[in-house]
Amino acid sequence: IWDTAGQERFRSVTHAYYRDAQALLLLYDITNKSSFDNIRAWLTEIHEYAQRDVVIMLLGNKADVSSERMIRSEDGEMLAREYGVPFMETSAKTGMNVELAFLAIAKELKYRAGRQAHERSFQIRDYVESQKKRPSCCSFL
Numbered sequence: 229i230w231d232t233a234g235q236e237r238f239r240s241v242t243h244a245y246y247r248d249a250q251a252l253l254l255l256y257d258i259t260n261k262s263s264f265d266n267i268r269a270w271l272t273e274i275h276e277y278a279q280r281d282v283v284i285m286l287l288g289n290k291a292d293v294s295s296e297r298m299i300r301s302e303d304g305e306m307l308a309r310e311y312g313v314p315f316m317e318t319s320a321k322t323g324m325n326v327e328l329a330f331l332a333i334a335k336e337l338k339y340r341a342g343r344q345a346h347e348r349s350f351q352i353r354d355y356v357e358s359q360k361k362r363p364s365c366c367s368f369l
């Protein structure tokens with residue numbers, strides 16, 4: 229697992245990190261609009277440099293900081309739908325959906341590696357939708 233630098237000025241270096249990656253987690257910060265706006269640029273770039281069949285997941289992180297939220301969950305969902313990628317909000321602080329993000333990707337890659345003709349297909353987006361937790365607006369963490 230590589231954690232690449234998100235800033236624009238490192239962009240030329242990051243290609244080398246994800247060029248051969250099997251999966252990419254794209255994170256934005258729900259309290260920072262520019263991080264959300266940057267996701268489109270990342271998706272365009274990934275399209276150009278990453279493996280054609282790379283598994284992509286969009287994550288809206290810092291879901292625990294509801295008081296400073298700038299990006300609605302629905303906006304993340306809409307962007308994810310537009311690009312056909314699974315989406316959920318996460319919190320590195322509370323751990324919400326963190327394990328699920330990695331588990332869903334692992335399941336997708338495992339499914340692809342061992343796919344048999346008769347096997348029922350695994351749909352990562354359906355799996356994520358059925359398993360993900362949604363941040364509650366008013367609970368104290």
Ligand SMILES: Nc1nc2c(ncn2[C@@H]2O[C@H](COP(=O)(O)OP(=O)(O)OP(=O)(O)O)[C@@H](O)[C@H]2O)c(=O)[nH]1
Binds near residue numbers: 291
């Ligand atoms: N409350 C809260 N803070 C977080 C969360 N995730 C990260 N942070 C904080 O946000 C700040 C930035 O986190 P980083 O992990 O350095 O962010 P990054 O995007 O990897 O930054 P670069 O390495 O510069 O690309 C740190 O102070 C973290 O403690 C989260 O889910 N909730």
